[in-house]
Amino acid sequence: MPARPGEPQGGEGSRRVPEVEFRPYGVRVRVPRGSTVLEAARLASGDLQAWGLDAPCGGQGRCGGCTVVVESGSASGADEREVELLARRGLGQWGASGRRGLTASRLACRVRVTGDLAVRLPPPSAQARFQTSGAQWTVKPAPAVRLRGPGPHLGLAVDLGTTKIAAYLVDLEKGDILDTAACLNPQAAHGHDVIARLSHALTAPGGRESLRGLAAGAVNGLARELCGLTGHAPESICDAVVVGNTAMHHLFLGLEIKRLAAAPFRPEVAGPVEVRAGELGLEIPPAVRVHFLPCIAGYAGGDHVAVLLATELDLASRASMVLDIGTNTEISLARDGKITCCSCASGPAFEGAHISRGMRAETGAVDRVWLEDGEGAVPRYSVIGGAEPVGYCGSALVDLLAVLLEAGALDGSGRLRPEALNGLAVLGAGPQAAVSLGGVPFTQADVRQLQLAKGAIRSGVEALLAATGTGPGEVARVYLAGAFGVAVDPRKAVRIGMLPALPAAEFVTVGNAAGAGACLALLSAPERKRAEAVARSVTYLELAALPGYQELFLESLGFPDT
Known part of the structure; x- marks a missing residue:
């Protein structure tokens, strides 16, 4: 039986x-x-x-x-x-x-x-590509610690992301980044978003300690890798800075998270924190004081403060905006010397999660899609590593939506009409509609997931513009931060309605600006003070509490006609 x-x-x-x-x-x-x-x-x-x-x-x-x-x-x-x-x-x-x-x-x-x-078990995927470079910056080394005895005197900067962790080994005397390393955050085994991890920490026996241990283990692994690559001993590290969203910050520090996990999502501690490395389980000299940049709010943490530091948004003379797009997208708009910030629950769709053939930017991922010029244009694509395509990474998903819209194979409501575009294999119809590019399916359900993600980002941008009285034509510069920000084509992001048309804006990709900001705070005590001042000065906009926000979000789900 x-x-x-x-x-x-x-x-x-x-x-x-x-x-x-x-x-x-x-x-x-x-x-x-x-x-x-x-x-x-x-x-x-x-x-x-x-x-x-x-x-x-x-x-x-x-x-x-x-x-x-x-x-x-x-x-x-x-x-x-x-x-x-x-x-x-x-x-x-x-x-x-x-x-x-x-x-x-x-x-x-x-x-x-x-x-x-x-x-x-399945074979491990090829090594993912990580964005560990940051905005270009110069700073005179003025570390917060006294450099005693013969060198080298090294510092460790860590961007503790929800999905990825990036680390930088820095020469505190010369101001040079000696090397960088990155890995996936092993906490992802307990959920890709912060809500799932906070839930695990609160409900699973030993959950909080487990998550803290996973983060410490990953940072230790990166520190060992960096020391091995540069030929230095971990004992040479005499200072460290960690940035992360508020949930990652609280979990790593072992802080109480009950208030953070439920509305109105208040952090237990918002100001800067210093803890000895030994208390965090880090395998660097235990007396080293690890500095955590301050948080802004429950869903805008020290990583976004680091982004503001690196992009110098607090010093902008014209209306400027920065988007750090990830599982949780932070957006800040600077105007007239004031910064207003919000956080959007964009989810992990643009990182490949919840997409039928979504994947990270690694070998076999389609990373670009475009329409070949000429009559009867057909879609073309490129694949990372030149391998056979097995899935789509985030930049390709944005491209594919834009291509489908341009060809009339996707309407403003998000309904697939694949018969309108040559070169696509049609796999279904109606709610079960799907197309295939290079043998890789893309479904109607995938479109809906991406609409939710791009709608969250667009509604956040629109809310900031409205709250600050800023017209789209007044925005002079838009910084796109993070791995996805580097990879996405801003024109395609506007085409699918993720971003509004900003006719006067210059789009600038700044890589891992959070990591760059962490390095600035590591190298310069004045920059740490500036980070504290920036965090205190930011006005945080709680989107869910805004009158009419739900309607704004629903309006942002659709695709523009042109």
Whole structure:
């Protein structure tokens, strides 16, 4: 008789604690019956992404990102939700029984261990491309610490992002960045957004300590890598600066997060904080004081203060704007010596999450899409590494929307009309509509996810313009920060309505401006003081509390006609 959801797929009569083997690594771990394979994987490895596993939704069974293959043993069958997610990812059709045999794709967060089990992990993806360069800046070294004895005297600057962590090893005497390194934030195993991680910290036994340990471990790994690359010992590090959004800041510091996790989302501590490295579990001299830049609000943290520092928005003589686009997008508008800031829940769609074939900017990702000139134009694309295309990264998703709009294959409401464009394979119609470019599907559901993301950003920009009485034609400069900001074509962002038309604006890409700002604060005590002054001076706009914001957001979901 076929297994039903929650029933074993294989025989296992023993009462002993089941053992799960993770292939091809040969790692085995024992877990209580009823544990999920994802829980077992977390016990077996502190870095799920190094094992090729991804759980953007925190293991809630919503994203379909933690695919494994059950090769043998005893496990629960698939329920309807798992069947739906697997089908959406093109991993085969499951029978009505919810079973496809033991050699089958499954979601690690939905498979429950009922006996000994052998699971094959996916091959880890190629190394993702990270943006660790920043805005161009010059500063006279004036570090906050006294440099005693013979050198070298080094500093460590860290941008602790929700998705990625970037670190910089800096010569405090000369002001040189000796090298940079980056990695994915291993906390992503517990959710790609800060809400999921705060929830994990509050509800999971030992959740807060686990998240803090994962962050410290990642920073330690980057510090070791940087010291190895430059031939220096970690003992040479005598100062450190960390920037991050308010949730990352609080979790790393071990601060109370209950007020941060619920409306009105107040930080427990907003001002600058210094903690000894030993208290944070960092493997640099334990007496080194690690400086955390101040936060602005619950959803605008020290990383955005660092962006403002690097772009010198506080010194702008003309109306200027900066967007640091990510899972949470911070936007600031400077006018007449005042800075107004807001935060948008743009989500991880532009980082590839919740998109059927979305992925990070790595080998095999389509990164550019354009229409070939001439009559009967057809879409063309480029792929990172020149490999066969396997998915779309964020810049390609913006390009693809713009191409579909230009060709009339996407209407203003976001409905796909793929028959209007040559060179696209049509895979479905209506709500199930999908097209394929180079064999990589792009669905109607993907369009809806991107509308939510771009609508959040656009409504934030419009709210800032309205709150400051600034017309679109008055904005002289727009800084685009972060990896996505560097990769996206501003013209395409305007075409899809992510940004309004700003006729007088000069668009400037500034790379990882948060990392650059962290380096400035590391090298210069006056810059740290300036960061404090900037954070205090910013007026924070709580979008959800604005009258009419919901209507503004809904208006921002549509695509412009031209």
